Structure formats: C-alpha cells, structure tokens
Amino acid sequence: MTLDSSARLEVDPLIDDPATRIIVCCGAGGVGKTTTAAALGVRAAERGRKVVVLTIDPARRLAQSMGIDSLDNTPRRVEGIEGGGELHAMMLDMKRTFDEIVEAHADAERARAILENPFYQSLSAGFAGTQEYMAMEKLGQLRAREEWDLIIVDTPPSRSALDFLDAPKRLGSFLDGKFIKLLMAPAKMGGRAGMKFLNVGMSMMTGTLGKLLGGQLLRDVQTFVAAMDTMFGGFRTRADATYRLLQAPGTAFMVVAAPERDALREAAYFVERLAEEDMPLAGLVLNRVHVSGAARLSAERALAAAENLDEGGIVDQGHGKTGVRDAAAVSPESPSAGHSPEAHPQVAEEPSESKNSRTQTTQEMTAGLLRLHAERMQVLAREQRTRDRFTALHPEVPVAEVPALPGDVHDLVGLRAIGDRLATGGRAPAGAA
Amino acid sequence: MSRLQVVSGKGGTGKTTVAAALALALATEGKRTLLVEVEGRQGIAQLFETEALPYEERKIAVASGGGEVFALAIDAERALLDYLQMFYKLGSAGRALKKIGAIDFATTIAPGVRDVLLTGKACEAVRRRDRQGRYVYDYVVMDAPPTGRITRFLNVNDEVAGLARIGPIHNQAQAVMRVLKSPETAVHLVTLLEEMPVQETADGVAELRAADLPVGNAIVNMVRPHLLDEDAVHDAANGRRAAVTDALKAAGVTGAAGLVTPLLEQAAEHAERVELEREQRKALNALELGAYELPMLSEGVDLAGLYQLAKELRKQGAGS
Numbered sequence: 001m002t003l004d005s006s007a008r009l010e011v012d013p014l015i016d017d018p019a020t021r022i023i024v025c026c027g028a029g030g031v032g033k034t035t036t037a038a039a040l041g042v043r044a045a046e047r048g049r050k051v052v053v054l055t056i057d058p059a060r061r062l063a064q065s066m067g068i069d070s071l072d073n074t075p076r077r078v079e080g081i082e083g084g085g086e087l088h089a090m091m092l093d094m095k096r097t098f099d100e101i102v103e104a105h106a107d108a109e110r111a112r113a114i115l116e117n118p119f120y121q122s123l124s125a126g127f128a129g130t131q132e133y134m135a136m137e138k139l140g141q142l143r144a145r146e147e148w149d150l151i152i153v154d155t156p157p158s159r160s161a162l163d164f165l166d167a168p169k170r171l172g173s174f175l176d177g178k179f180i181k182l183l184m185a186p187a188k189m190g191g192r193a194g195m196k197f198l199n200v201g202m203s204m205m206t207g208t209l210g211k212l213l214g215g216q217l218l219r220d221v222q223t224f225v226a227a228m229d230t231m232f233g234g235f236r237t238r239a240d241a242t243y244r245l246l247q248a249p250g251t252a253f254m255v256v257a258a259p260e261r262d263a264l265r266e267a268a269y270f271v272e273r274l275a276e277e278d279m280p281l282a283g284l285v286l287n288r289v290h291v292s293g294a295a296r297l298s299a300e301r302a303l304a305a306a307e308n309l310d311e312g313g314i315v316d317q318g319h320g321k322t323g324v325r326d327a328a329a330v331s332p333e334s335p336s337a338g339h340s341p342e343a344h345p346q347v348a349e350e351p352s353e354s355k356n357s358r359t360q361t362t363q364e365m366t367a368g369l370l371r372l373h374a375e376r377m378q379v380l381a382r383e384q385r386t387r388d389r390f391t392a393l394h395p396e397v398p399v400a401e402v403p404a405l406p407g408d409v410h411d412l413v414g415l416r417a418i419g420d421r422l423a424t425g426g427r428a429p430a431g432a433a
Numbered sequence: 434m435s436r437l438q439v440v441s442g443k444g445g446t447g448k449t450t451v452a453a454a455l456a457l458a459l460a461t462e463g464k465r466t467l468l469v470e471v472e473g474r475q476g477i478a479q480l481f482e483t484e485a486l487p488y489e490e491r492k493i494a495v496a497s498g499g500g501e502v503f504a505l506a507i508d509a510e511r512a513l514l515d516y517l518q519m520f521y522k523l524g525s526a527g528r529a530l531k532k533i534g535a536i537d538f539a540t541t542i543a544p545g546v547r548d549v550l551l552t553g554k555a556c557e558a559v560r561r562r563d564r565q566g567r568y569v570y571d572y573v574v575m576d577a578p579p580t581g582r583i584t585r586f587l588n589v590n591d592e593v594a595g596l597a598r599i600g601p602i603h604n605q606a607q608a609v610m611r612v613l614k615s616p617e618t619a620v621h622l623v624t625l626l627e628e629m630p631v632q633e634t635a636d637g638v639a640e641l642r643a644a645d646l647p648v649g650n651a652i653v654n655m656v657r658p659h660l661l662d663e664d665a666v667h668d669a670a671n672g673r674r675a676a677v678t679d680a681l682k683a684a685g686v687t688g689a690a691g692l693v694t695p696l697l698e699q700a701a702e703h704a705e706r707v708e709l710e711r712e713q714r715k716a717l718n719a720l721e722l723g724a725y726e727l728p729m730l731s732e733g734v735d736l737a738g739l740y741q742l743a744k745e746l747r748k749q750g751a752g753s
Contacts (some may be wrong), residue, residue, distance in 0.1 A: 028444060029579060030443055030630075031444075031445060032594045033705070057581070058634065061628075261474070261733060263445065264477075265479070267584065293695025293699075294692045296688070303656035304439040305684035305686045306684070308683075308684040308685055309680060309683070309684045361665075362676045362677060365661065365669055365673075367684075368660050368700075368701075369661065369696045369700055370684070370696075371660050372661060372696075372699055372703055382733050386733070406705040406706045407706070407709050409626040
C-alpha cells in the first residue's frame with residue numbers, strides 16, 4: 001500500500017557510491033536528525049567507507065557512546081565499528097569554530113582584540129545564525145582536509161528548518177554589509193568620512209542607535225568591526241563557497257521527518273526550498289513509522305472482538321467447548337506460530353477449579369491485546385493519511401521509512417538497528433505480510 | 434494563576450498545540466486571552482485553520498462559556514519600528530534606518546535585542562489596561578522558543594544589560610525582567626514520556642531555576658493509555674498462546690492463529706514502552722513540578738482536538 005505511492009529511497013546504493021561525498025540531514029526539531037545521521041555514519045563505515053559525522057547537539061548518552069561528549073571540536077575515531085571502514089565523529093562547538101576562524105585570519109594581537117571584544121563574545125556565542133554558519137564553516141573545513149570520503153552533517157535545531165540555508169548568507173552579508181561599512185567609517189577615519197552624505201546618514205543613525213542601544217554597545221561594535229577589517233569579504237566568500245559545495249553533485253540532502261503533520265509540513269517546505277536552490281535531494285527519511293504484523297485485522301474489528309470478549313466473560317459456559325473445537329481447527333495453519341505445540345498441553349492442564357478466573361483473565365488479556373491493536377491501527381491510519389498528503393504534494397520524492405523502536409537509541413547496537421531499518425524499511429522481518 | 438503563561442518544550446513535543454489549548458482553557462467564563470507567537474512560524478494560524486496572522490491582535494476562537502482567544506504573531510522588525518515611533522516619532526527616519534540595514538542589524542544580529550523586543554511586546558500586553566483600568570487580557574499565553582533556548586530567550590537582562598548598559602533598550606530589558614521574574618509569570622515545559630524530552634526538561638528546569646525564572650508545570654503531552662500490564666504480557670507470551678488463540682476465535686476473529694504472534698509482539702513492545710514511561714515519569718517527579726497530562730489524540734490534533742485538550746487542561750485545574 002505505502003510502497004506504490006512513491007519510490008523507495010534506497011539508502012545503501014547512496015552511501016556505497018564513492019561519488020557521494022556529503023550527506024546533509026535536515027528537518028524540523030525532534031524528528032531524529034542526529035540519530036539518523038549517526039546511524040547512516042555507522043552503516044556507511046561498516047560497509048567500508050571512511051566517514052566523519054558532524055553532529056550539532058546530540059543527546060548526552062548518544063554522544064557518550066560515540067566518545068564525542070568532550071567538546072574539543074575535532075573529529076574522534078569511534079571504537080567498535082565492524083568491517084573495513086572507519087567512523088569518526090565530532091560535536092560542533094560553534095564559539096570555538098568562530099574563534100579558530102579569527103585566529104587563522106588575523107595576527108595574534110588583532111585576534112586577541114577581537115576575541116576579547118564583548119560584542120564579538122555575544123555574537124559568537126549567541127547570535128541566532130552563528131550555529132548554522134559555523135556548522136557550514138566546519139563542513140567546508142572537513143571537506144577541505146580530504147581525510148574522509150564521506151561527510152555526514154546533522155543540521156542545527158533551528159527555529160525553522162530553513163534557517164540553516166539562510167543564516168550563513170545572512171551572517172555573511174551582515175558582516176560584509178553596508179551597515180558594517182558605515183559603522184567602520186568613523187572608526188577608520190576618525191569620524192571624518194569623505195562623503196558628506198554618508199556622514200549625515202551615519203550620524204543620524206549612530207545617534208538613534210546610540211540612544212536606543214546605549215553608546216557602549218555601538219563603540220564595542222565599532223572596535224570589533226575595525227579589528228575584523230581584514231577578514232571582511234572573507235565571510236561572504238566563504239558562505240558562497242559553502243553554498244556551492246551544497247549544490248555540488250557529490251552532495252545529497254536527506255530531509256528527515258516523523259509521520260506527523262507539522263514535521264511533514266516542514267519537510268515539504270524544505271523539499272520545495274532545496275529545489276529552488278538547486279540543491280540535490282536524495283529523499284525523505286520518515287522516522288518512527290508504526291507498523292503492525294497484524295494489519296489485516298482492522299481497528300473496528302479488533303474493537304468489536306474485544307467487546308465480544310467483555311460480554312463473553314460473563315457467559316463463560318460455552319468456552320470450554322469452543323476451545324476444543326478451535327484447538328482442532330488451529331493445527332493446519334499453526335506452523336507460523338512456533339510455540340503452539342507446547343502451548344496446547346497448558347490449556348488441557350488447567351486445573352478445573354481455577355478455570356473460571358483463569359479463563360476470565362485470558363479473556364480480559366485477549367481483549368487488552370485487541371484494544372492495543374486497535375490503537376496501533378488508528379495510529380497507522382493517521383500516519384498514512386499524513387504521509388499521503390505529503391506524497392500527493394511531492395510524488396517525486398523517494399521515501400525511506402524507519403519503523404519505530406519502543407525506546408531511545410544510545411549505542412552502536414541501536415544505531416546499527418536503525419541503519420538496518422533505514423536501508424530495508426523494516427520489511428524484511430517476518431509478519432510484514 | 435500567573436497572567437503570563439510561557440509554554441516551551443523540546444521540538445516535536447507539541448508545544449504550539451499545548452499553548453493554543455492552554456489559551457482556550459484559560460478563556461473560560463467570559464475571560465479573554467492573548468496567544469502570542471514569537472518565532473514567525475505561523476503555527477497558530479495552521480492550528481486554528483486560519484490564514485497567516487498579521488502583526489495585529491485578532492480574535493481567532495471563542496471558548497466555551499463565551500471567552501475569547503486573540504492571537505498575535507510578533508514580528509521583531511515591526512515591533513522595533515513601533516517602538517522607535519512611540520519613543521522617537523521617527524517616521525521616515527525609520528524607513529531610512531531600514532534601508533541602511535540598521536533595523537536588520539538591531540533585530541536579527543544584535544544579540545538579545547530581538548528577544549527584548551519579543552518579550553517586551555508580550556509583557557506590554559500583560560500590563561495593558563483599558564480606560565476603566567481593567568486588564569485588557571486576563572491571560573497572555575506565549576508559544577515560546579524550545580527548551581534548549583528558553584532561558585537565554587527570557588533572560589534578556591543578562592544578554593542586553595551587559596551590552597547596552599544605558600539607554601531605552603537597557604531600560605526596556607529591566608522592565609521586562611521585572612515581569613518575567615515575578616510570580617506574574619510561569620514557564621511551562623512540554624514533554625513526552627521519552628528519554629530525550631525528559632532529559633531536556635530536567636536541564637531546562639535547572640537552567641530556569643539558576644536564572645531565577647519562575648518554573649511552572651511540566652506538561653506531559655501525547656500520553657497513551659496503558660492497556661495491558663507487563664505481567665499479563667509475559668504470562669501471555671509464556672504458555673498461554675493457545676488460550677489467547679481460543680479467546681480470539683471465541684470473539685469472532687478470523688485467522689486467529691496467525692494473529693497471535695504479531696499481537697503478542699505488539700504487546701511486548703507496549704510493555705517495554707510502559708516500563709520506559711514509568712522510568713521517565715519517575716525522573717519527572719524528581720523535578721518536583723506541578724504537572725498536567727494530555728492524552729494522545731488518535732485522530733491527530735484538529736480544531737475539535739484542540740477544544741478537547743483545553744477541556745482536559747481545565748479539568749486538571751488550569752484557569753481555576
């Protein structure tokens with residue numbers, strides 16, 4: 001049913017292809033981007049590639065299990081990878097990345113002046129786009145080192161998924177922009193800019209902003225800007241270079257979502273945006289999809305049966321007979337349930353005095369199983385509708401479904417299991433018929 | 434009950450939904466609430482199935498008992514221009530500032546200024562009175578940034594006072610902090626009974642408390658019913674398969690034998706989840722917060738679902 005509506009995203013051919021050099025996992029918050037990125041990393045490495053995973057904000061236990069919970073801003077090799085490849089992982093430290101850019105592009109004295117500037121400290125630690133910019137910066141650095149043949153990037157938990165495409169440009173154009181140049185002018189020329197017009201604009205503006213923000217902040221910005229002078233131009237250029245890198249043929253975007261309305265709406269926006277920007281989309285990863293091995297039993301029928309059992313619990317007489325008759329009927333189709341042969345004696349052995357209560361609990365329990373199944377089927381139906389809406393909008397996008405695990409993942413074994421589900425859609429196990 | 438209700442939570446926990454349901458719940462008996470959005474996502478409009486919200490307060494729903502919910506999507510740039518207009522009568526100079534990139538600078542880049550403007554607007558709505566001196570809104574509910582950023586977002590004082598040490602923005606930051614750190618404010622954290630959201634909630638509570646911001650309730654969202662206890666599941670898996678098969682048949686289920694295994698698998702997953710949820714509930718209890726619990730709506734959240742959640746919140750004491 002779900003298979004026909006859109007193409008399957010084949011993960012293994014993508015990660016096996018040596019031409020694939022960068023995979024970007026993006027999507028709304030809370031959909032499992034980091035886990036997807038890490039699971040892809042483990043799988044690609046175990047299939048022989050030399051991989052580095054750049055994560056932004058991993059859950060603590062996941063980071064610990066990969067040995068990247070110390071913030072040193074360089075990739076560390078992950079132990080325990082099987083097969084011929086290698087997995088390295090790192091957690092982004094945005095302030096440190098920013099500091100490193102400053103240190104690399106300014107002489108020691110100037111660098112210190114910048115690093116100590118209060119405005120810089122605020123900008124590097126707090127500006128809403130800094131994390132996105134630095135993630136892209138780090139991606140560029142990792143790519144330039146040519147030490148890995150596959151880089152997998154997790155994107156920051158932005159206020160919207162699009163921030164990650166927009167923020168680097170915004171920061172770049174801010175740092176290169178007209179306004180900064182204006183702020184720079186008085187610092188450079190002692191307040192006597194050549195152009196009268198600009199000067200008028202400048203004094204009006206610094207006057208107003210000075211009033212608004214307080215003169216101290218403006219002075220901090222001006223000294224910051226003066227100190228950064230040599231680096232301007234660089235930011236825009238770097239943002240542009242990263243942009244081109246993202247458009248390059250070796251890059252693949254994976255939009256990650258959960259089968260929920262908001263997450264898929266965000267995913268749809270992202271798909272559209274990537275197309276606008278000529279960025280290569282590999283497909284959609286749909287995490288935490290619910291499946292049922294008993295899907296042929298509908299929610300309605302399961303509930304009706306549960307009600308029958310509730311009523312049957314009172315009128316208990318016929319049960320023994322039914323049981324006998326059914327036990328005989330079961331045998332032809334029972335091979336699928338491997339335990340049935342040993343289960344039969346249990347029924348027979350039930351002491352007759354306890355039979356009444358025992359039967360009742362069996363019925364209650366079976367009714368519980370049926371209600372549980374009905375709930376599961378309702379979830380399935382809702383997820384299917386949400387998914388269909390996405391597919392109707394974007395039938396061209398291949399989808400990989402990752403069946404939900406009952407708990408959180410925080411070790412290599414769990415990541416491997418996610419990787420398997422990602423690659424196979426969890427369809428291989430029995431009961432998926 | 435605090436008049437400024439801030440709703441945060443990890444991404445994916447449904448904080449916009451909860452904020453909207455809370456606004457509805459608080460608008461009972463002729464009360465009036467304002468639901469504000471600060472991240473430009475238009476999540477409220479989507480939830481209430483209306484067109485995108487403009488930068489103005491607009492009635493979007495009527496609660497049971499005649500209360501009203503207004504909504505506002507706060508736009509930092511517009512808020513700054515309003516603000517400049519109010520204090521400096523800037524007029525065209527505002528446009529010039531915009532052209533030169535200064536507004537962009539002030540709202541997007543200058544750290545903290547944006548947040549001061551957003552929280553400032555919400556606090557203004559909290560304090561606003563009509564001609565008779567009554568509050569215009571009984572409650573203001575804010576759909577706030579996620580848990581990971583909430584303390585920083587609300588704690589504009591540290592951000593801005595350090596940078597802008599004098600001037601109106603500094604004063605504004607101080608005034609906002611007075612409201613935010615008072616009992617007039619409660620910061621609620623939406624979570625699921627899953628490890629990562631609960632961990633993030635614990636971290637968020639610690640950060641909020643360290644910053645002297647008033648922590649409200651943990652709101653556990655999407656709670657699913659416990660339909661079977663683990664003992665029953667283990668019991669069923671170990672030796673009562675045939676009895677279950679019989680019961681299924683007795684209940685009129687066709688092909689019962691083939692269904693037992695998948696049904697028991699589902700039950701085992703359920704039991705595992707129940708156990709995980711129990712641990713997470715314990716971790717939440719250790720935080721010693723008040724709590725609301727909202728059920729998972731099997732049909733997803735539509736407008737009717739929103740009213741259902743609001744009713745649930747009222748039942749648990751919101752607004753009383």
